Amino acid sequence: MRCPSRSVASIIPTMNDFLILLIHGFRAIFVHMNITQSTCNTSVS
Secondary structure, eight states: OOOTTSOGGGTHHHHHHHHHHHHHHHHHHHHHHHHHHHHHHHHHO
């Protein structure tokens, strides 16, 4: 736990890092879903 006396400016970078991690995570999930979809389509056809 950080001291509550810290300014909001010190919290913003961590929020940005969290958002970047979320975006990368969603992108990886979408890529994985696309790969599985393409493999399923090729196996079906």
